[in-house]
Amino acid sequence: MPDYMLTDHAAAACGCEIRRDEPMKLHTTFRIGGPADRFYIVKTVKQLSCMLGALHDSNTPYFVLGNGSNLLVSDQGIRRAVLSLSGDFRKVELIGGAAVRAGAAATLASVCAFARENCLTGLEFAWGIPGSVGGAAYMNAGAYGGEMKDVVRRGHSVSAGGIKGVAEGEALKFSYRKSRYTGTGDIITSVEYVLKPGSSTEISGKMEELMQRRKEKQPYDMPSAGSVFKRPEGAYAAALIEGCGLKGLTVGEAQVSPKHAGFIVNLGNASCGDVLQLIDRIRETVYREKGIQLECEVRMTE
DSSP: OOOOHHHHHHHHHTTOEEEEEEEGGGSSTTOOOOEEEEEEEEOSHHHHHHHHHHHHHTTOOEEEESSOOSEEOOTTOEEEEEEEEOGGGGOEEEOSTTEEEEETTSBHHHHHHHHHHTTEESOGGGTTOOOBHHHHHHTTOEETTEEGGGTEEEEEEEOTTSOEEEEEGGGGOOBTTBOTTTTTOOEEEEEEEEOEEOOHHHHHHHHHHHHHHHHHHSOTTSOEEEEOBOOOTTSOHHHHHHHTTOTTOEETTEEEOSSOTTEEEEOSSOOHHHHHHHHHHHHHHHHHHHOOOOOBOSEEOO
């Protein structure tokens, strides 16, 4: 186990809240996960840089937490420090004209609502995606014909070494469920969106329409991590899973949603082990019957 004496001291010195053995099921949309050794609540870029320096100096592994969606945490918890972004990282503001800047930990829902309140259109597709601004940019989240690459003009980040960075345009390298940040270790701190002036009534109408479609087709009222698998080339994961007769398949208290086969839901007290066993069953069956290897979209921690 890492020695947290230095990181605890740094967290206290820079004003971060420190929690020990924090249950991660309280911080994930799946409502699954054991305790994290350390849970540091970071509210500013300065605090983040301070913590990254301390973690580097003490050779302490860490994990950055946004909204806890698209995430599956081990039943044994996380044997590393968790940096939970809050405070400034949840701010949403206008920065001129039709441009909006949002902190990485702001929910997409809050940004969509802010855009609607300011009569700005372009983000309606993201209404209902249960993720954070940083997570959505990291994986180029999308739905209903829209993607982050359509609206994000600039991303701000901090490297593991504490160096601030800015990327815009083609440098963001958006592709299907990927961006320039994917796998780099850089931490997104804020994102800038370029939207267009629109009618508040029309924007609200579109958002309500898409939300209704989500509720009709997805298990919106159940704990989950969203779509479990990436879309395979030339096919749809949910259609493949349903075609194998796996809707409703249950392991422990984890279930392939009867409403949408692309989702695994927590029936109440599912464990990470339940979910992993179910994922293995799905992948094995789809490969055996359809000849397609499904790739997980959900991030997993150790």
